[in-house]
Amino acid sequence: MYAQLVETGAAEASEKDREFQEKIDRGVRIEANDWMPEGYRKTLIRQISQHAHSEIVGQLPEGNWITRAPSLQRKAILLAKVQDEAGHGLYLYCAAETLGISRDEMTAQLLSGKAKYSSIFNYPTLTWADIGAVGWLVDGAAIMNQVPLQRCSYGPYSRAMIRVCKEESFHQRQGFDIMRQLCQGTDDQKAMAQDALDRWWWPSLMMFGPSDKDSVHSEQSTKWGIKQNTNDELRQKFVDQTVPQAGWLGLTVPDPDLAWNEEKGGHDFGEPDWSEFHEVLRGNGPCNRDRLAARNKAWDDGAWYRDGLTAHAEKRRNMVAEGAA
């Protein structure tokens, strides 16, 4: 996943700012209680919390298929994957909390719709092949984004990313494995795989964010060691890695402009429909309202449970205190 439209805020270069920048340039990791510019803190809070929200909301399109998985093994695998996503969300929320925002604040921002999450999760998973395509393409794109973040200048974020990346490759492989089985199956099954690729290809390319020429916040993030590669670099890498895999599966990438360019040693490919991207970001994707409603319902329905555990913990503490008195 990645964080969209991150604002960095202008930094006034004080003595402390200069020392901070030197530290970054020397490759020294920044830790939770170290001095940091407000802009750095804000950028990271926004990016890490959006990343965490993406992991949590990302459980919804896949959770949709847990009860409909075609075999017990596929169901067990999908459950494990969705559980991993919850774990990734938790690692990331904790990393964001080290910067001074509380978990409840972040939850409230997500539930009110104020905070963004990766817009890919506002697309529906219509068939079982979508679970394959999501693992293969969406997790594949997420890995592309996350691998460089393991070297991010902020220690807690970088360490969370290391854990996430270790687990993420299982996600992509299980997706590819679903696609492979469908592609080696009946004509209908293969057609289902092709249909999933047709619908998920362009949204996956959009996951890398706007084109570099339109990406306004990249420069400061790069200087601060938060961002290592540009959106277009990562998108190119993803296309070059994924197109041969689609070929191996016998599927057609839905892009008439796709062609190998010998000179640049990479593929030329078409431009995603950025107006669609911005519409989904604005809340008008196919599932935006459903996703937020599902998160709000889960939070509200879980209130009695959270309160019950809190009450139990308090009662136990009081009993211990009374026993000691």
Next chain:
Amino acid sequence: MSKEWPLWEIFIRGQHGLSHRHVGSLHAPDAEMALRNARDVYTRRNEGMSIWVVESNKITAFDPDMAEQNFAAPKSKVYRHPSFFEIPDEVGAM
């Protein structure tokens, strides 16, 4: 919104013979739930055989801005490392 659960720091022993190592943190209403949650969040792939949980606000640490003063003294005491002393080859292993 109900009261937020306290934050716990999680330490895991990966294998026999290794010490517990900090792996991250999580929220839980009490120590017992923190342990259960830590197992689910941090050992889904056999990463541990023992878990410690400590409430985050029970941890005391130096101010990172004072790191230079706090950790300066040993820098001048290079003789604490055996490589400081030159031992002639003829003397053999030492």
